[in-house]
Amino acid sequence: MTRRDDLAWCTPTELPEELLTFGGTVRDGLAVGAPGKTGVLDLALAQRAGRTKVIRQYQRAPLHIYRPIYLDPGRPDMAFVFLQQQGDGIVQGDRCRVDIDCEPGSAVHVTTQASTKVFAARDNFATQLINLRVGAGAVLEYLPDPVVPFRGSRLFQRTSLSAAEDATVILGEILLPGRVAHDEAHAYDLYWTETEAYDLDGKLLFADTLRLRPGQVGDPRSPGVLGGYDIVATLFVMCSRMSPPDLVALLRDALAEVPDVLAGVSELPAGCGAAVRMLGHTSTAVQAAMRTAWSGARTSLVGAPAPDLRKG
Amino acid sequence: MLTGFLSVLQLSDSAFPSGRYTLSSGLETLAQTGRLATPGDPALLSALLGDHLRLAVAPSDGIGLVCAHRATATPDSLDLELVTSADERLTAVKLSREARETSTRTGRALLRVATSTFGARAVSHYARHVQSGRSPGNHAVVLGVVSACLGVPRPESVAGELFAFSANWVAAAVRLAVTDHSTAQAVLHEVRPVMAEAALHVVDKDVPDIASCTPLLDVMAMLHEESELRLFAS
Numbered sequence: 001m002t003r004r005d006d007l008a009w010c011t012p013t014e015l016p017e018e019l020l021t022f023g024g025t026v027r028d029g030l031a032v033g034a035p036g037k038t039g040v041l042d043l044a045l046a047q048r049a050g051r052t053k054v055i056r057q058y059q060r061a062p063l064h065i066y067r068p069i070y071l072d073p074g075r076p077d078m079a080f081v082f083l084q085q086q087g088d089g090i091v092q093g094d095r096c097r098v099d100i101d102c103e104p105g106s107a108v109h110v111t112t113q114a115s116t117k118v119f120a121a122r123d124n125f126a127t128q129l130i131n132l133r134v135g136a137g138a139v140l141e142y143l144p145d146p147v148v149p150f151r152g153s154r155l156f157q158r159t160s161l162s163a164a165e166d167a168t169v170i171l172g173e174i175l176l177p178g179r180v181a182h183d184e185a186h187a188y189d190l191y192w193t194e195t196e197a198y199d200l201d202g203k204l205l206f207a208d209t210l211r212l213r214p215g216q217v218g219d220p221r222s223p224g225v226l227g228g229y230d231i232v233a234t235l236f237v238m239c240s241r242m243s244p245p246d247l248v249a250l251l252r253d254a255l256a257e258v259p260d261v262l263a264g265v266s267e268l269p270a271g272c273g274a275a276v277r278m279l280g281h282t283s284t285a286v287q288a289a290m291r292t293a294w295s296g297a298r299t300s301l302v303g304a305p306a307p308d309l310r311k312g
Numbered sequence: 313m314l315t316g317f318l319s320v321l322q323l324s325d326s327a328f329p330s331g332r333y334t335l336s337s338g339l340e341t342l343a344q345t346g347r348l349a350t351p352g353d354p355a356l357l358s359a360l361l362g363d364h365l366r367l368a369v370a371p372s373d374g375i376g377l378v379c380a381h382r383a384t385a386t387p388d389s390l391d392l393e394l395v396t397s398a399d400e401r402l403t404a405v406k407l408s409r410e411a412r413e414t415s416t417r418t419g420r421a422l423l424r425v426a427t428s429t430f431g432a433r434a435v436s437h438y439a440r441h442v443q444s445g446r447s448p449g450n451h452a453v454v455l456g457v458v459s460a461c462l463g464v465p466r467p468e469s470v471a472g473e474l475f476a477f478s479a480n481w482v483a484a485a486v487r488l489a490v491t492d493h494s495t496a497q498a499v500l501h502e503v504r505p506v507m508a509e510a511a512l513h514v515v516d517k518d519v520p521d522i523a524s525c526t527p528l529l530d531v532m533a534m535l536h537e538e539s540e541l542r543l544f545a546s
Contacts, residue, residue: 014520194523204404209523217366218525223356224363227347227528252538264534266408275407277530 004040004058007033010095012129012158018213019156019190024123032093032124039063039096045079046103052079056101062086063096074304078107083144089117090155094126100142104135104164107302111309115145115176120152121189128157134167139302143294145311146174146231146283151187161197163205166240168301169273171195172290174233175210176283177220185230186212186220197238197272205270208234229262229279231286237297238273247274247297254296260285263293319462320469323455324476326483330421330451332476335414336484336544337364338532343488344539345532352490358502361481363526365503369477370510372524373415373452374470375517376402380456381469387432387461392441394519399453401522408533410546412448417545419451422458432461471511478503484544 003009030037041063044056054068064086068079083098090096102108118126134140140163149155163169173193178184191212197205210232212220220226237247244267251265251274261280268275276293280286295306326333339360342348348356379398383391406412423439426432438457442449452473459469482496491499514521524530536546 204401206404206407207401207523208405208407209525210527211367211523211525222363222367223359224367224526224529229528232527262528262531264408264531266410266534266537269404269406269412275534277407277527277534279527279531 004042004060007038007095010038010040010097010129012127012156015127015156016192019125019154019192022121022125022154022189026093026123028122029091030093032095034093036061037093037095039085039094041065041083041097042099043081044101044103045106045108047077047105051077052106052108054079055103062094063098071310072304072307074307075107075302078109078139080109080111080309083110083112085112085116089119090126090128091119092121092124092126092154096127097129097131099131100133100140102132102134102138102140105137106135107139109141109143112144113311116147118147118149118153118155118188120150121154122152125154125156125190128155130157130159132159132161134161134163134169136164137166138164139168141170141294141298141302143170143172146176146287148176149178149188149191151178151184153188154190155192156190157193159193159195161195162200163197163238164200167238168241169236169238170294170297171236172234172294174286174290175231177230180283186214188214195236197236205272206268206275210234226279229281231280231283233278233280233286233290235276235278235290235293236268236273237276237301238268239301240272242300244268244271244274250296250300251276251293254293255289258289258292261289263289316463316465316468319459319464320472323459324472324479326479329425330418332418332480333483334545335418335480336488337481337546338529338536339481339484339490340488340542340544341532341536341539343490345535348490350489351492351495352485354491354495354499357485357491357499361478361499361503362506364481364529365474365478365506366510368524368526368529369474370470370514372402372405372522373450374473374511374514375519375522376450377452377456377459377470377473378466378515378517379519380453381460381466384434384457384460387434390434390437390457392437395438395453395457396441396447398519398522399447399450401519402450402453403448405522405524407530408537410537411533414546415450415452416448419449419454422451422454423449426454426458430458430461434461467511467515470515471507474507474511478507487543
């Protein structure tokens, strides 16, 4: 596969003008497209002898995974995959691409080992392209740890999900304001993530954008954006086995008693599930609320509550 | 040219029977949850309305509108593929159920009036497409087709829609007692440059650009669905 060596293979297409304006030549570091800057992780997982196993794996620095582990006593077949990023985080010039193919009938949980740090960029920006494909009857939970955008960082991420109608998908993202211990809050240059979900025929089901540019149009401090909260999180739950109103009711119940967050739940377009949008002041409160919502959905849809992920 | 201008006035008039006056776009929840005092700070009202316009209405409904306008080359011809893809993507970025339902409800009301009143072939063509369930019929997309048929240029069409949204939003603010009539007009005047800039910013955008990013306002829209005591449909 020579395509994977191609810089274009790793770079999202149609990057926005607001990002490209940062597209200068890297002066003190590895250039865009240099070895170690175009991380690739290409995985396929399938059900084999009662367990979901990795059946295809190609990885290139700085991205890699270790062997999946099976840590959920309620779903012993489910493969837990921990994405790893060498070198502590995302730096300018990185063009990373992750492809995860969950074959029909597989059960996969993807997370990270720790929060994703995005380091300051001087000359350029960083991108991540994440393509998730979930086959008939398969289950995918894609719940990375929060992203921590450092002062002056510039990240563009596009997550593209294709899911079979009877697949179950739980997809979440949490954005922290920066290194809180350094009093750093929303001091990045740009944080832009796009999430698009399609059915297997390529019909768009829903699209969501988080486009934050401190000090410009889209300032996170603006009252309609984060409205004085520091942390924003989103959870998408797609499942055809439960009606969207029931799924919404389940998530609202799960979140009703959760303290210190402002959370809204609604039905996704195309009747494909439910969305949770959440704002909070502390990482602890938001992560706890996300776990509560995840666990509530999981108990009904996957057949077991959220397990201990052993992240220490 | 003056007839196009007059059509903008007609389409953005609060008396136009599309049912827009039933919408508060989350403002009712902002008031009910105490995020806006009674009366609210006029600067906060302007900032909230500005966020709505720049980050949600213009980049989602506004772009849907300009795409539909572009798809309507003459009152007799309609690029159904383009208008439907804009319509579908607009639905796909509306993550709260009420936002989708109110957008298609007002869209259908506008289509009914436009079909019986304006008599353009492109409008009736699109109305049949919506009736048969092949296109969602979002208000902004219908308005794009109608405005093009009535000879309203694209920038005026979007600006007119942003104005109609804003005028309705401040009227809702008055009904919710978070402001008075006079302050409402001051807010409307204050955001005029925001409307103009946001309209020009999206006038040449295309279907993939349709997006929206106002997390707090999204949460308010979602919470409104749970509210039992309500004056507004959104």
